[in-house]
Amino acid sequence: MQHQQLYTTLNNGIQMPLLGLGVYDMYQQEAEQAVSWALETGYRLIDTAAMYNNETEIGNAIRQSLVQRSDIFVTTKVHNDDQGFDPTLRAFDKSLQNLRIDYIDLYLVHWPIRATRKETWLALEKLYSEGRVKAIGVANYLIPFLDELQTYNSIVPAVNQVELSPYLFDKDLVEVCQNRKIQLQAYTPLVRGLRMNDPKLLAIATQYSKTPAQIILRWAIQHGISSIPKSANLKRLQENFNIFDFHISPENMSFLDGFNENLRVVEDPMDLF
Known part of the structure; x- marks a missing residue:
């Protein structure tokens, strides 16, 4: 039995599902199939990017789905090669064209290129103020990037998507985002499987009769952090979604919070600062 998806209200009042599907490194038929399965399973947030070269397939799956477009939250991101004011505006049009959907729910700066x-x-602010996108945000923005952004932005990002997991748990960043009303979203929350055999994690999973992946995703949700685990496997997609029927105790949440080892599986954004 699938339980109800949980939502968060972004700082501009729009609703975003807390759990979504990330489609990084999925191509052609695999990407399309994964999104179709995800929507059938109950996912309502699909996260892509120009850089992933799969916007066309993602759009196909969304249009072919029986789920109403208004119930699906679609995120895409500006490619690093397309950054700058005018190039970003053109890149947005191109993403919309590739997706072949009427609108994009969330548009992100993919990486903070110096x-x-x-x-x-500023281009994203223009798109938003013209009503061309429902929400705008950033990705890979650690505190120094967010502080710098505050010196010139007139719109607070709705979302900051970063690499985050119990093994890379930046409490200061979590706090800054909460204080500034920026919704934090975790990508590679499952650390690409690298810690699924961690005895500490397995012990908690056993306690709740859940898988290690389900524990990590539930942990994020209980922190109010959105997460977008990636999977093209139907069984895995269903497993990752099946996290709405249990609750991790405060003691176990604190225990999981202590797993941090600054483990990154993606580049460190600070190398760009």
Whole structure:
């Protein structure tokens, strides 16, 4: 039995599902099939990016789905090569064209590229103020990037999507985002499987009769953090979604919070600062 998806209200009042599907490194038929299965399973947030080269397939799956477009939250991101003011506006049009959907729910600056991140953000503000996108945000913005953004933005990002897991748990970033009303979203929350055999994690999973992946995803949700685990496997997709029927105790949440080992599986954004 699938339980109800949980939602968060972004700082501009729109609703976003807390759990979504990330489609990084999925191509052609695999990408399309994964999104179709995800929507059938109950996922309502699909996260892609121009850089992933699969917007066309993602759009196909969304249009072919029996789920109403208004019930699906679609995120895409501006490619690093397309950053800058005018190039970003063109890149947005191209993403919309590739997806072949009427609108994009959330548009993100994919990486904080030093030379172009300011102009890129200002382009996103223009898209938003013209009503061309429902929400705008950033990805891979650690605290120094968010502080810098505050010196020129007139719109607070609705979302900040970063690499985050119990093994990379930046409490300061969580706090800053909460204080500034920026919804934090975790990508690679399952650490690409690297810690699924951690005895500490397995002990908690056993306690709740859940898988290690389900424990990690539930942990994020209880922190109010959105997460977008990636899977193209139907069984895995269903397993990752099946996290709405249990609750991790405060003691176990604190225990999981202590797993941090600054384990990154993706580049460190600070290398760009």
